[in-house]
Amino acid sequence: MLRRTSPVIPGFGLTLGYTLCYLSFLVLIPLxxxxxxxxxxxWEQFVAITTSARVLAALKLSFATAFGAALLNxxxxxxxxxxxxxxxxxxxxxxxxxxxxxxxxxxxxxxIALTALYAPNGLIGxxxxxxxxxxxxxxxxxxxxxxxxxxxxxxxxxxxxxxxxPREVEEAASCLGAKPLQVFRHVLVPALLPAWLTGFALAxxxxxGEYGSVIFIAGNMPGKTEILPLLIMVxxxxxxxxxxxxxxxxxxxxxxxxxxxxxxxxxxxRTR
Amino acid sequence: MSSxxxxxxxPTVARQAPKQWGRLTLIGAAWSVFAxxxxxxxxxxxxxxxxxxxxxxxxxxxxxxxxxxxxxxxxAVAISVPLNVLFGVxxxxxxxxxxxxxxxxxxxxxxxxxxxxxxxxxxxxxxxxxxxxxFGEWLLEHDIQIIxxxxxxxxxxxxxxxxxxxxxxxxxxxEQGTQEExxxxxxxxxxxxxxxxxxxxxxxxxxxxxxxxxTARAMGEFGAVSVVSGHxxxxxxxxxxxxxxxxxxxxxxxxxxxxxxxxALALVILLLKQWSESRIxxxxxxxxxx
Numbered sequence: 243m244l245r246r247t248s249p250v251i252p253g254f255g256l257t258l259g260y261t262l263c264y265l266s267f268l269v270l271i272p273l274x275x276x277x278x279x280x281x282x283x284x285w286e287q288f289v290a291i292t293t294s295a296r297v298l299a300a301l302k303l304s305f306a307t308a309f310g311a312a313l314l315n316x317x318x319x320x321x322x323x324x325x326x327x328x329x330x331x332x333x334x335x336x337x338x339x340x341x342x343x344x345x346x347x348x349x350x351x352x353x354i355a356l357t358a359l360y361a362p363n364g365l366i367g368x369x370x371x372x373x374x375x376x377x378x379x380x381x382x383x384x385x386x387x388x389x390x391x392x393x394x395x396x397x398x399x400x401x402x403x404x405x406x407x408p409r410e411v412e413e414a415a416s417c418l419g420a421k422p423l424q425v426f427r428h429v430l431v432p433a434l435l436p437a438w439l440t441g442f443a444l445a446x447x448x449x450x451g452e453y454g455s456v457i458f459i460a461g462n463m464p465g466k467t468e469i470l471p472l473l474i475m476v477x478x479x480x481x482x483x484x485x486x487x488x489x490x491x492x493x494x495x496x497x498x499x500x501x502x503x504x505x506x507x508x509x510x511x512r513t514r
Numbered sequence: 515m516s517s518x519x520x521x522x523x524x525p526t527v528a529r530q531a532p533k534q535w536g537r538l539t540l541i542g543a544a545w546s547v548f549a550x551x552x553x554x555x556x557x558x559x560x561x562x563x564x565x566x567x568x569x570x571x572x573x574x575x576x577x578x579x580x581x582x583x584x585x586x587x588x589x590a591v592a593i594s595v596p597l598n599v600l601f602g603v604x605x606x607x608x609x610x611x612x613x614x615x616x617x618x619x620x621x622x623x624x625x626x627x628x629x630x631x632x633x634x635x636x637x638x639x640x641x642x643x644x645x646x647x648x649f650g651e652w653l654l655e656h657d658i659q660i661i662x663x664x665x666x667x668x669x670x671x672x673x674x675x676x677x678x679x680x681x682x683x684x685x686x687x688x689e690q691g692t693q694e695e696x697x698x699x700x701x702x703x704x705x706x707x708x709x710x711x712x713x714x715x716x717x718x719x720x721x722x723x724x725x726x727x728x729t730a731r732a733m734g735e736f737g738a739v740s741v742v743s744g745h746x747x748x749x750x751x752x753x754x755x756x757x758x759x760x761x762x763x764x765x766x767x768x769x770x771x772x773x774x775x776x777x778a779l780a781l782v783i784l785l786l787k788q789w790s791e792s793r794i795x796x797x798x799x800x801x802x803x804x
Contacts (some may be wrong), residue, residue, distance in 0.1 A: 261601065269627055269673060316801060391549060454632075470631075
């Protein structure tokens with residue numbers, strides 16, 4: 243490791259050393275233990291566990307619901323970010339402050355609140371079940387719960403970028419004869435896309451791993467409404483450590499890939 | 515994670531009628547989304563908690579198991595927040611004040627716990643310290659219990675809250691640069707004098723912001739803690755786990771009463787966050803004017 247700037251500022255060795263030690267002991271070594279434990283399995287065993295019907299169903303469910311929630315957030319998050327940055331209206335401060343509620347609220351509280359809302363006898367659920375729509379205890383309910391807990395991601399990544407776009411650019415475009423939709427497509431979309439994708443990826447990554455808010459509303463039927471993190475819990479409760487570890491490694495690899503993508507996107511935003 | 519919102523300048527140009535309509539539609543849509551997705555869950559917690567009257571509400575909160583859970587939650591917060599503040603300052607210091615190879619990898623590693631499912635955070639500690647774990651036998655011989663005990667809960671909470679303070683401080687300190695610290699050093703300040711008199715006042719509000727976010731997560735963590743807790747009432751139950759137990763016992767009123775306590779804490783956290791955020795913005799603006 244080479245250091246270049248500021249030889250007069252002390253503390254490089256101390257802070258870097260402490261940072262690395264703390265991270266290693268708390269995060270890196272424990273995560274490595276996961277891989278060490280998996281190494282006890284043969285490759286065939288690992289594949290057999292991760293491609294069993296129950297795991298595949300959970301994998302599909304987790305990914306589909308997280309994707310749906312991230313997409314829904316992509317729409318309503320953009321709407322909220324746009325309105326909060328561009329307009330002044332009654333209640334703006336309140337909305338802006340409460341956008342972060344899903345991060346501040348314990349996920350278990352979100353879980354039981356949403357279940358109470360969407361259960362067949364709940365405030366919204368009763369209307370849905372009157373038209374034959376089942377929200378709680380179905381993938382739709384899981385998607386809505388994930389939408390709630392990941393709501394701030396898209397809004398908060400878009401807001402600063404949106405505020406930085408000079409209004410003159412849009413005004414110039416419309417003065418030159420562009421219709422509102424053309425301005426949106428040719429001016430705003432290219433400027434906002436990297437931030438939007440970052441918010442989307444963050445929401446998706448969080449959604450795949452989310453546990454607390456989902457287990458209450460999911461119903462947890464094996465093969466139908468059982469998410470991947472819950473399956474790890476189930477395997478642990480059955481003392482099936484090998485199974486839990488194999489699924490854990492699978493999820494971790496997916497998380498690494500997503501993290502890499504997010505970082506590349508953010509670097510792209512910075513260097514543009 | 516959450517970045518600071520920046521207010522756009524007020525629109526000065528008078529809008530024509532069709533634009534006015536579009537604007538009102540969008541604002542209306544935003545309000546509806548807000549009410550549906552955020553306000554409604556908030557209201558339902560309170561109404562469910564109070565549906566059996568205020569007496570039941572308070573007896574659920576002051577019940578011994580609930581108080582024990584509150585104590586454990588506060589203990590986890592009291593240990594994890596200061597440790598992560600120390601880590602956050604150290605990490606932000608070496609990342610923002612120096613250039614070295616592998617810096618971007620280090621920043622990625624700091625963020626890693628955000629991308630890992632909380633259940634996995636709990637799982638790795640079970641694999642290390644559980645009865646079947648790598649250190650399981652050694653711990654058993656020395657009669658130390660980590661999993662299904664308080665140390666496990668603290669470790670799991672620490673894991674999921676590692677990045678919060680560092681994430682808030684790194685961009686702030688990068689923006690501030692090294693000039694003020696260098697000036698202090700050249701004027702003869704020692705390393706610690708420079709840190710306490712120059713750096714700390716500069717990063718104060720960012721630090722508070724990070725602490726607020728870290729506290730929120732430490733207090734509300736569910737998945738990671740759930741794996742390592744063992745759910746022993748009165749002993750290894752945190753408040754969110756207590757909510758789960760009550761809910762699964764169909765004691766909905768008690769579950770929502772305890773949940774509304776957590777909701778109240780969350781609202782306090784949002785207020786503190788808003789306040790520290792506005793202070794950071796004010797500092798930025800005054801810095802820009804000078």
